[in-house]
Amino acid sequence: MTPQSPASESGPSSGSTFSFGHELPPEESPAPGKGTIRVLQLYPRDMNIYGDWGNALVLAQRLRWHGYTPELLEYNVGDTFPSDIDLIVGGGGQDSGQLVIQDDLLSRETVLKELAENGTPMLVICGLYQLFGKFFKTRTGSVIPGIGILDVETHGTDERLIGNVSVSSPEFGTVLGYENHSGQTTLGPGVVPLGTTAKGTGNNSSDGQEGARYRNIVASYLHGSLLPKNPALADFLIRTAAERKYGSFSPGTPDDSYAVLAREHAARRPR
Numbered sequence: 669m670t671p672q673s674p675a676s677e678s679g680p681s682s683g684s685t686f687s688f689g690h691e692l693p694p695e696e697s698p699a700p701g702k703g704t705i706r707v708l709q710l711y712p713r714d715m716n717i718y719g720d721w722g723n724a725l726v727l728a729q730r731l732r733w734h735g736y737t738p739e740l741l742e743y744n745v746g747d748t749f750p751s752d753i754d755l756i757v758g759g760g761g762q763d764s765g766q767l768v769i770q771d772d773l774l775s776r777e778t779v780l781k782e783l784a785e786n787g788t789p790m791l792v793i794c795g796l797y798q799l800f801g802k803f804f805k806t807r808t809g810s811v812i813p814g815i816g817i818l819d820v821e822t823h824g825t826d827e828r829l830i831g832n833v834s835v836s837s838p839e840f841g842t843v844l845g846y847e848n849h850s851g852q853t854t855l856g857p858g859v860v861p862l863g864t865t866a867k868g869t870g871n872n873s874s875d876g877q878e879g880a881r882y883r884n885i886v887a888s889y890l891h892g893s894l895l896p897k898n899p900a901l902a903d904f905l906i907r908t909a910a911e912r913k914y915g916s917f918s919p920g921t922p923d924d925s926y927a928v929l930a931r932e933h934a935a936r937r938p939r
Contacts, residue, residue, distance in 0.1 A: 701735060702910070702914070703914055704739050705736045705737070705738060705754045705755060705906070706755070707724060707731075707754065708753045709740065710756060710792075712724075712742050713745070717795075720758075720793050722895065723893050723894055727905065734903075735920045745772040754788070754913055755908075756783065756790040756791070757790070758790075758796035761795040773799055784882070784884075789905045789908040789912075790886070791885075791894070793887075793894065794849055797820075799814045801819070802814050803822070805821075805823045807824035807850065808824075818885065818887060819857065819858030819882070821853070821856070825850055828849070829849055831869075832934065832937045833869070834866045834868065836863050836866050840900045840904065844898060844935060845897065846890065853871040853872060854872060859880040859887075860880070861877035861879060861881070862887070864878070897927060898927075
């Protein structure tokens, strides 16, 4: 586990500094007072190929807007798994990145399953979506076992699914993002789709479904990053984490002006 160390308090850019050069935006409001939410980023060293770190940055800023103090942690291969985690996010990677993390991920299967079954909110994108399922069979026939939290299986193909995506979700309204994957995922009866595709492909090229939902897990192929354009999803994760930890959630007043502009721009993009 790599805690994110605070940057210098002098100067206008003070904030929490991440590995790989990521920084939280400067705090422009009084210090949050509703408590701390611990957010764990899974395998950012190997599963961050499409900028999925942006999801952690959005959660940190929105937590502040809602009055909470974000504590962001990293877990990479070989780290000690932290305790008392309130929210988990994980991103996508190439097949090679999945191979790097597979043994370590399997060694953390029990703790991640316990967290999932206990209702910990999680967002898993693309490659980690696949490995939270039963397995990922590459197009060359190699099988990368998953940890089986999600009732899904993925098969690599020669068809690459690339482009802008619009999803109609019964929980979150219109979800916007960008897909780039050759693995095609099929859902089993133990999960439901995040939504249906109005534009783009989603899980696979045949059934018109995108992502998966199980307990408080949101799984999706959508990059972009996903959360900057989809504040309803971000606030679901935050609300769930706060309610589980503190018993209730009273929202703050987030500034969604940039999210609105980003959504308008994304909605106009062609496939």
